[in-house]
Amino acid sequence: MLDPTLCHWLDDHAEALDLGHCDPEQVLPRLAAAGLTGVGVAPALGGTGGTLQDAVETIASVAEHSLTAAFVLWGQRAFIEYLLQSPNAALRERVLKPLLDGHLAGATGLSNAMKFLSGIESLQVDARSTAEGWTLDGRLPWVTNLRKGGFVVAAAIAHAGDGAPFVAAIPDGLDGLQRSDDLALLGLQSSNTAALTLTRLQLARDWLLHEDARQFLPAVRPAFLGLQCGLAIGLARRALAEVETHLGGSRSVLADELVEHRQALEGRVGELKSGLGGATFSAQPAALFRLRIALAESAAGAVQLELQASGGKAYLQAHGGAFARRWRESAFVPIVTPSLVQLRTELNRQAKGAAA
Template identity: 70%
Template sequence: MLNAQLSQWLDAQAQALDLGQCDPQSVLAQLAAGGVLRAGISQAQGGSGGDLGDALEVMAEVASHSLAAAFVCWGQRAFIEYLLHSPNQALRERLLPSLLSGELAGATGLSNAMKFLSGIEALQVRAQDQAHGWRLNGRLHWVTNLRKSGFVVAAAVEREEGGAPFILAIPDGLPGLERSEDLQLMGLQSSNTAALDLEQVEVARDWLLHEDARQFLPAVRPAFLGLQCALAIGLARRALAEVEQHIQGVRSVLQEPLLEQREQLQRTVAELKAGLLDGRFLGEPAALFRVRIALAEATANAVQLELQASGGKAYLCEHGSGFARRWRESAFVPIVTPSLVQLRAELQRQARNAA
């Protein structure tokens, strides 16, 4: 599904992207040139057509080459999804072309907001009403795709005066908005992941994505979480493909678990796509949470199986660098917001309330 040029670039740069040895500026440009960002968006809006299932598959294929690149892709595509769900047509028409072309980076600063929606965390940005917009203060601790050459970030904002929190797009370059240096991650280093501090930042009303966060967040959560699942899917598929290569033509005790894991992965992916397309996850978020947990576990199992199939080669730098990167990548899947711990806690809360 990916064009050959993008696949080759991702394979050649995968290690450098993970370790921060590749210019983060180049990632989004490569994804855009490969047409990845347009999947699942109507042609009338500048996309290549298809649905969220198509966007999921393209992003999963990126993840099979590089989780760092897929993480950037997810941030960009999630922000685009917010625009598509926003009633602010003028903002959508203004930003969408440059987001699809990769000229502008879109950052999904709604991880804190998704935790807020489940009662886990308070909103970290607060606003005072002004004549033509708002004055913002606060901090976003971990945001990906904050490209230094230009970005716009989505944030959920609490009103100082009270009332429903709202969703705002915040462009870079505003006085009082400061981007930290890139966070020193264990991997995924070329993903433009940093923190944002907001001190008396004035944003005009034409940057409003939605006036009520409690309406908007449940509406975009299936896409936010569903597309995030592509990271796990692509990584699990790649690890299982590596297992198959290692045991090809050889009778192996790993053949049966390989087939079992592949079939289970296929069933879970089919369940995810069906829920995204039929709208089930809008009314049953717990079903989506369970799918996300299952895919994270499938990724851990697949990478563990790859280790067993590789044997001692996995610890030789000459042969095992790709595996070592996938091992680090698999460690990220359970902790990306919402983490598996947070999802399980939410499922327990819902079960108690239903009892």
């Protein structure tokens, strides 16, 4: 359960966070101060304990109030997960505490990498070996949680020559690393989402997360996607809760549909938690892809049901501001990488391969 003070702040600032009228530098410190960045991290490492499933629920709880804040938390918690699964213990010891404290922002930067893993596109950052590490060139066109007060971003990198692609953490402040202005998004504007350009950037070997991207990416993909599902879960739950408040009078005809939506949603949440608790999603990623699609559809259906339950009031600016924000948020869920189209493309490719 979220801290009530944080809940009030998120509710009061949800619209401003979505429209970019709230200082994005405030978001991560508030989430960290409430202990949310450490959920699913062992106390011995500075976390608050629990499981990855608990971290999914935490992101979902934040998404019930603000998808922008939940998106920031997803980026932070996903990067922390990369550190937890990295064999580079020295790097973990160096940066985990400031990540948990919210003093340092963690950006996943692996959207391109997940497309690469599915054969959708090539890696967008290239490396040439040097005596101390690598020289990097390339671009990451869409990265969230690039906090101006300090960030570190994970990237999958193609190695010149015959070397295997690898995954590294790239800290801000290095020569050759340029952050763009925040992207002009339709919503989620206070999420510190921008592009990064790397030009002859010198990266030391002690920032290596894993030497083989083809081994590391499938290992972290269940956490990457599972945590991301928290966005859709929280949005759907909040929309359905709003439906319930409108079920008087003629709107009572929607009661059975509300029950059906809730049962379907929580059934999918149960499947997600079960899969994250074992090796199912590592061995059968298609099962996770289908769940990600289904949960996005749950969010879209819940917001549509909220519109029907609210009626014309939802279309009046004086009354429908929160609904309009959730409508914009629901439009984001299908396109966050990997998008539903990308997931369906991969599922179709796998089905054709199995039939061949």
